[in-house]
Amino acid sequence: MANEDRQSDPVEVLDPVCGMMIEPAGAAATCDYKGQTYYFCMTDCADKFKADPGTYLQPRPADAPPAPDGTIYTCPMDPEVRQPHPGACPKCGMALEPDLSTVIGRVEWTCPMHPEIVRSEPGSCPICGMALEPRTVGLEDAPNPELVDMTRRFRVAVLLGLPVFVLAMADMLGWRLAPFIDMRVTNWVGLACSIPVVFWAGWPFFERAWASVVNRHANMFTLIALGVGAAFFFSAAATLAPGVFPESFRHHGVVETYFDSAVVITALVLLGQVLELRARSRTNSAIRQLLGLAPKTARVLRDGTETDVPLERVQVGDLLRVRPGEKVPVDGVVIEGRTAVDESMVTGEPLPVEKEPGSRVTGATINGTGSVIMRAERVGSGTLLAQIVRMVSEAQRTRAPIQRLADTVAAWFVPAVVAAAAGAFVVWAAVGPDPRLAHALVNAVAVLIIACPCALGLATPMAIMVGTGRGAAAGVLIRNAEALEHLARVDTLVVDKTGTLTEGKPKVSRVIASPGFERKDVLRLAAGLEQGSEHPLAAAITAAARESGAAFAEAKEFESATGGGVSGIVEGRRVVLGNAAYLRRHGVDPDSLAGEAESLRRDGATVVLAAIDGRLAGGIAVADPVRETTPEALRLLREEGVNLVMLTGDNRTTAQAVASRLGIADVRAEVLPPDKRDVVKQLQQQGRRVAMAGDGINDAPALAEAFVGIAMGTGTDVAMESAGVTLVKGDLRGIVRARRLSRATLRNIRQNLFLAFIYNSVGVPVAAGLLYPFFGLLISPIWASAAMTFSSVSVIGNALRLRGVRL
Numbered sequence: 100m101a102n103e104d105r106q107s108d109p110v111e112v113l114d115p116v117c118g119m120m121i122e123p124a125g126a127a128a129t130c131d132y133k134g135q136t137y138y139f140c141m142t143d144c145a146d147k148f149k150a151d152p153g154t155y156l157q158p159r160p161a162d163a164p165p166a167p168d169g170t171i172y173t174c175p176m177d178p179e180v181r182q183p184h185p186g187a188c189p190k191c192g193m194a195l196e197p198d199l200s201t202v203i204g205r206v207e208w209t210c211p212m213h214p215e216i217v218r219s220e221p222g223s224c225p226i227c228g229m230a231l232e233p234r235t236v237g238l239e240d241a242p243n244p245e246l247v248d249m250t251r252r253f254r255v256a257v258l259l260g261l262p263v264f265v266l267a268m269a270d271m272l273g274w275r276l277a278p279f280i281d282m283r284v285t286n287w288v289g290l291a292c293s294i295p296v297v298f299w300a301g302w303p304f305f306e307r308a309w310a311s312v313v314n315r316h317a318n319m320f321t322l323i324a325l326g327v328g329a330a331f332f333f334s335a336a337a338t339l340a341p342g343v344f345p346e347s348f349r350h351h352g353v354v355e356t357y358f359d360s361a362v363v364i365t366a367l368v369l370l371g372q373v374l375e376l377r378a379r380s381r382t383n384s385a386i387r388q389l390l391g392l393a394p395k396t397a398r399v400l401r402d403g404t405e406t407d408v409p410l411e412r413v414q415v416g417d418l419l420r421v422r423p424g425e426k427v428p429v430d431g432v433v434i435e436g437r438t439a440v441d442e443s444m445v446t447g448e449p450l451p452v453e454k455e456p457g458s459r460v461t462g463a464t465i466n467g468t469g470s471v472i473m474r475a476e477r478v479g480s481g482t483l484l485a486q487i488v489r490m491v492s493e494a495q496r497t498r499a500p501i502q503r504l505a506d507t508v509a510a511w512f513v514p515a516v517v518a519a520a521a522g523a524f525v526v527w528a529a530v531g532p533d534p535r536l537a538h539a540l541v542n543a544v545a546v547l548i549i550a551c552p553c554a555l556g557l558a559t560p561m562a563i564m565v566g567t568g569r570g571a572a573a574g575v576l577i578r579n580a581e582a583l584e585h586l587a588r589v590d591t592l593v594v595d596k597t598g599t600l601t602e603g604k605p606k607v608s609r610v611i612a613s614p615g616f617e618r619k620d621v622l623r624l625a626a627g628l629e630q631g632s633e634h635p636l637a638a639a640i641t642a643a644a645r646e647s648g649a650a651f652a653e654a655k656e657f658e659s660a661t662g663g664g665v666s667g668i669v670e671g672r673r674v675v676l677g678n679a680a681y682l683r684r685h686g687v688d689p690d691s692l693a694g695e696a697e698s699l700r701r702d703g704a705t706v707v708l709a710a711i712d713g714r715l716a717g718g719i720a721v722a723d724p725v726r727e728t729t730p731e732a733l734r735l736l737r738e739e740g741v742n743l744v745m746l747t748g749d750n751r752t753t754a755q756a757v758a759s760r761l762g763i764a765d766v767r768a769e770v771l772p773p774d775k776r777d778v779v780k781q782l783q784q785q786g787r788r789v790a791m792a793g794d795g796i797n798d799a800p801a802l803a804e805a806f807v808g809i810a811m812g813t814g815t816d817v818a819m820e821s822a823g824v825t826l827v828k829g830d831l832r833g834i835v836r837a838r839r840l841s842r843a844t845l846r847n848i849r850q851n852l853f854l855a856f857i858y859n860s861v862g863v864p865v866a867a868g869l870l871y872p873f874f875g876l877l878i879s880p881i882w883a884s885a886a887m888t889f890s891s892v893s894v895i896g897n898a899l900r901l902r903g904v905r906l
């Protein structure tokens with residue numbers, strides 16, 4: 100596997116199980132098989148290999164799909180941390196979680212009787228010969244190994260910690276448990292029990308603390324290891340060699356020990372980890388649900404037979420049968436049959452959508468009562484569902500601007516806390532009540548523990564995670580946390596008329612002809628000229644001509660001017676189509692139809708004038724019906740105090756007609772596509788916070804320019820890329836929903852930050868003993884660790900409430 104060109108790089112070898120390239124020196128495990136050494140990225144891979152080396156060493160079949168990329172694990176607090184195996188974040192020490200977008204469509208095969216057999220290809224079980232079954236990787240609710248591990252450690256900590264705790268409590272309450280249990284026995288029991296608790300159950304904390312030192316990135320585990328370590332080592336020394344301690348450590352002549360603190364803190368931090376991991380696994384349940392929507396197989400029609408094939412074997416162009424009640428396997432077009440499809444899982448729209456030949460269907464939506472045959476058009480990672488999952492999981496890893504505050508605070512926090520703990524120690528040691536050094540130690544430990552910054556670090560990402568997932572379930576796709584945060588602060592909404600306010604499918608409403616011309620000739624020649632054009636008006640004209648049964652000829656010398664018109668030769672006649680100015684430029688006087696055209700425009704139609712052989716021949720009125728949902732959406736937006744601006748390339752009269760019907764006062768008509776962006780820019784220069792909603796490719800620059808770009812989902816991928824928010828169903832009510840989501844998420848983040856700050860800002864001074872001189876109030880390290888566990892869990896719990904927010 101050595102590469103000639105990269106002699107200086109360490110030689111990498113292939114992990115035969117997962118296919119990852121690894122350095123032999125960094126391999127987690129090795130295995131010698133038939134005289135050769137194999138290296139593995141993790142022990143799991145080595146175990147699989149040892150169970151059955153043969154299958155991993157066979158060359159893969161040539162027609163096999165490319166090996167799926169391994170799952171990537173990432174930290175919810177530090178999205179830049181990405182590694183191909185689970186573990187703890189090198190920065191903050193938090194358990195990494197799989198980036199679900201990296202497991203999309205990954206399928207592995209396993210034996211129903213022997214779950215240990217897992218293959219990347221179909222086949223038969225080497226043990227029992229049964230055919231292997233496909234299963235989607237990462238979707239089974241496989242227990243999180245981190246959670247299993249932490250739970251086991253927690254149980255051991257509780258079991259062994261209990262006697263230590265009981266003895267300490269008894270001592271504190273002045274009970275004499277038994278005459279033979281004196282201080283020395285208590286200490287030795289404490290030492291014996293706390294060694295496994297601290298150094299086995301609590302070992303991950305020390306590992307992570309050490310990693311934080313190596314990475315120079317102090318985090319919660321730095322504090323916990325310091326606190327637990329201080330309590331334990333002091334107590335151990337006091338048990339083994341009480342003679343070395345000065346009088347200021349002694350209480351009635353005995354050196355007190357804090358084994359109880361060490362074990363209880365360890366147990367509570369473990370409990371916190373368990374609760375946190377459980378709660379965190381629920382925060383991305385939205386993505387899991389989305390991924391779970393994808394069916395596992397599709398019924399392909401080939402050579403007159405129908406076969407069920409695994410989903411990832413479906414290819415573009417395959418004909419697929421979708422029976423009643425089944426899920427549509429991939430994105431495509433209906434070619435036979437009629438049905439109604441429930442698309443609510445991707446659009447958030449509860450009503451089923453009628454489908455007939457020619458209708459587009461989306462993978463993972465649920466077929467109603469009709470059976471249809473469809474042609475696959477987008478498969479695998481190209482499907483809308485895959486795009487949605489990718490977008491949501493990418494958004495979940497972005498940082499909201501509001502988080503900068505938390506980040507800045509957190510960066511200074513840990514060093515500041517260590518300093519505060521040291522300060523508390525010095526002050527208590529100098530002027531505290533007796534036994535001074537003992538008090539100093541306990542209070543310093545309490546400060547270290549209560550100041551744990553993990554709640555602060557979790558406050559924003561958890562809310563973003565739950566919020567973006569909630570949005571996806573309602574057809575609101577958030578590209579990044581910034582867009583989600585900005586949306587609530589928008590005061591102006593610029594809407595592109597066509598396709599956003601209207602249905603975007605213009606239809607010819609009337610054809611007029613000048614004296615000496617026939618209406619059907621005007622339409623036919625216009626359609627001949629327009630068939631090469633991609634303009635929506637062109638589609639309407641050709642569709643109308645086709646409907647009237649006209650056969651139209653190919654155009655020659657076709658020319659088009661953006662936003663102006665088109666010209667060319669059709670059936671040997673010179674045809675010019677466009678607005679008045681465009682016709683004038685071609686030497687045609689459009690005035691004789693001006694009155695009639697104007698009255699059509701007042702009804703909201705766009706009029707395309709036609710000249711044939713240099714004479715004004717007629718006009719075609721094309722109207723784009725306003726979406727049914729638009730008036731309600733606009734009313735809601737207006738109620739929220741959003742200024743509406745309508746933007747369109749249409750003629751002023753047409754635009755005004757639509758605008759006045761919808762009650763929009765600010766209309767920017769006759770805006771050429773390249774100028775849309777300038778309109779947005781201008782408004783922003785006036786100090787407005789502008790959201791721009793549009794759908795076409797030519798809207799992309801304006802979407803990118805705006806404070807928040809909103810792509811209407813019927814649009815193109817380009818618009819999706821440049822927009823912060825995508826509404827899967829191109830419907831303005833989605834904007835209302837998106838704003839509600841944005842407000843709810845921001846509110847939730849503020850609550851979380853408050854919860855986190857309040858614990859730390861109240862907890863640290865109290866733990867340091869600031870209230871002691873006035874009220875005699877102190878927090879023991881045990882209560883400090885309970886408070887810090889509760890703070891993280893309450894932040895996550897609060898974030899989870901976003902799942903139920905009404906949109």
Ligand SMILES: [Zn+2]
Nearest residue numbers: 174177188191
């Ligand atoms: Zn991290």
Ligand SMILES: [Zn+2]
Nearest residue numbers: 210213224227
């Ligand atoms: Zn088997």
Ligand SMILES: [Zn+2]
Nearest residue numbers: 319551553887
């Ligand atoms: Zn913590």
